[in-house]
Amino acid sequence: QxxxxxxxQLNADGSVKTDGAGKPLDSYTQDDVTNLARVFTGYDLDIRTAERNTVTPPGASYTIESNAWTQRPMALTASRHSTLAATFLGTTVPAGTPGDQALKIALDALVAHPxxxxxxxxxxxxxxxxxxxxxxxxxxxxxxxxxxxxxxxxxxxxxxxxxxxxxxxxxxxxxxxxxxGHVREPMVRFVQWARTCGLASAAGTWRIGNLSSTSNGLGQSPLRSPSVFNFYRPGYVPPSTAIAAKGMVAPEFQIVTETSVGGYINFLGGVLQNGFNSKDVVAAYANEKALVLNPAALVDRLALLFTANQLSAATRALIVDALSDPAVTASSTDAVKLNRITAAVLLVMACPEYLVQK
Structure with missing residues (x-):
C-alpha cells in the first residue's frame, strides 16, 4: 500500500483529506495489511535448478547461481500460497482462489483505489x-x-x-x-553522460561496480538503495532552508550532503577520462573530439545536450575561458585534447544550470 x-487519503489533486479536527485520514488499517499479505504468499525468486552453482565470481573459489533470474518475474509455488479469504481496501478475494487469480484481483483493486x-x-x-x-x-x-x-x-x-x-x-x-524544477539525481546524471558521450565496454562486461560512495562515487547505485523506501522520500524537506520556509519539498536533496557534493566532482574527475575496469568501460567522445579545437563550439554542444540550452551566458563564458588555457591545436597530443573535452564535460555537469533540471 x-x-x-x-x-x-487523498483528493484528486493530491491534497490530503482530513477529519473534522483537521487530522489526516489513514488510507489503510492493519487488517488491510494482514489480509493483502496473504495474496502475495507463495511467490519467490525464479531461480531454476540448472542455473544454480554455475558461475564463479572473479577471484572466488565458490560458485553461485547465474543472474538469469533477475530478468524474470517472481514464480508462484501453489503449495506455499495461502488460500484463505482476504478482505482489504473494500475488496475480497474469496477463499480457495488460486494464487495468480488472487494476485490479479489485488492489483486491480490497488489500481482502482481512489x-x-x-x-x-x-x-x-x-x-x-x-x-x-x-x-x-x-x-x-x-x-x-x-x-x-x-x-x-x-x-x-x-x-x-x-x-x-x-x-x-x-x-x-x-x-x-x-x-x-528538481535536482537531477546522481544516477540520472551518470546515465545521461554515458549515453551522450558514447560510453562503451570493449570486453562487453560492463564492470562499473558499486557507485554508492559519497566521497569518490555518485552516492547512489542501481538496486542499492539503503531501504525498501528507495533513496529519498517524495516529501523530504531540507531543514532550515528557504525551501522549508516556503513549505516546499525537495526529494533529491535527501541524498545531497557536503561530502556527496565534493565526492561527485571527485568521481567525475576520474571516470570522465579513465572510465572503469582499467579503461575497459570508457567514453568515446566522438562528436566532442570533432570540436576540441573550438572551446566555444564544444561548450555549445554540451550545453544543448546536457542543459537543453539553459546554460547562462555568464556560466558559458566562465567555462569557455577556463578551456582556452592551455591552448589546444591540431598538433596537440590526444591526451591534451582529451583533457579539454573532459574538463568541458565536468564543468557543465557541475554547474547549477545542469544540476537543477527545468
Whole structure:
C-alpha cells in the first residue's frame, strides 16, 4: 500500500483529506495489511535448478547461481500460497482462489483505489518535471490516469504524455522561477553522460561496480538503495532552508550532503577520462573530439545536450575561458585534447544550470 496509495487519503489533486479536527485520514488499517499479505504468499525468486552453482565470481573459489533470474518475474509455488479469504481496501478475494487469480484481483483493486491516481501522478511529476507541482497539475494528470479518454484506467503512456505536455511543464515561466524544477539525481546524471558521450565496454562486461560512495562515487547505485523506501522520500524537506520556509519539498536533496557534493566532482574527475575496469568501460567522445579545437563550439554542444540550452551566458563564458588555457591545436597530443573535452564535460555537469533540471 505504501508504494501505490500512500499513508493517507487523498483528493484528486493530491491534497490530503482530513477529519473534522483537521487530522489526516489513514488510507489503510492493519487488517488491510494482514489480509493483502496473504495474496502475495507463495511467490519467490525464479531461480531454476540448472542455473544454480554455475558461475564463479572473479577471484572466488565458490560458485553461485547465474543472474538469469533477475530478468524474470517472481514464480508462484501453489503449495506455499495461502488460500484463505482476504478482505482489504473494500475488496475480497474469496477463499480457495488460486494464487495468480488472487494476485490479479489485488492489483486491480490497488489500481482502482481512489488514492492511486493522485499518489502515483504526483510522484511521476516530481521525477520528470518539478518537485512541487500545483494541485491543478496533479489533478489534470490524475484525471488521465483515471481515464485516458477511451475508458482505460492506468494507461501509463497517456499519463506520461499528460505530464510532459502539460502547460505547467512546458511554460517558459518555469525557467525563470526558483520554485520550479528538481535536482537531477546522481544516477540520472551518470546515465545521461554515458549515453551522450558514447560510453562503451570493449570486453562487453560492463564492470562499473558499486557507485554508492559519497566521497569518490555518485552516492547512489542501481538496486542499492539503503531501504525498501528507495533513496529519498517524495516529501523530504531540507531543514532550515528557504525551501522549508516556503513549505516546499525537495526529494533529491535527501541524498545531497557536503561530502556527496565534493565526492561527485571527485568521481567525475576520474571516470570522465579513465572510465572503469582499467579503461575497459570508457567514453568515446566522438562528436566532442570533432570540436576540441573550438572551446566555444564544444561548450555549445554540451550545453544543448546536457542543459537543453539553459546554460547562462555568464556560466558559458566562465567555462569557455577556463578551456582556452592551455591552448589546444591540431598538433596537440590526444591526451591534451582529451583533457579539454573532459574538463568541458565536468564543468557543465557541475554547474547549477545542469544540476537543477527545468
Amino acid at each position: 505504501l508504494m501505490t496509495i500512500g499513508l493517507v 488514492n492511486t491516481a493522485p499518489f502515483i501522478s504526483r510522484q511521476l511529476i516530481q521525477r520528470l518535471v518539478t518537485s512541487n507541482p500545483s494541485p491543478a497539475y496533479v489533478k489534470r494528470v490524475a484525471d488521465v490516469f483515471a481515464n485516458n479518454g477511451a475508458g482505460v484506467r492506468g494507461d501509463m503512456k497517456s499519463v506520461i504524455a499528460a505530464i510532459l505536455l502539460d502547460n505547467e511543464a512546458r511554460s517558459p515561466a518555469g525557467l525563470d522561477s526558483p520554485d520550479f
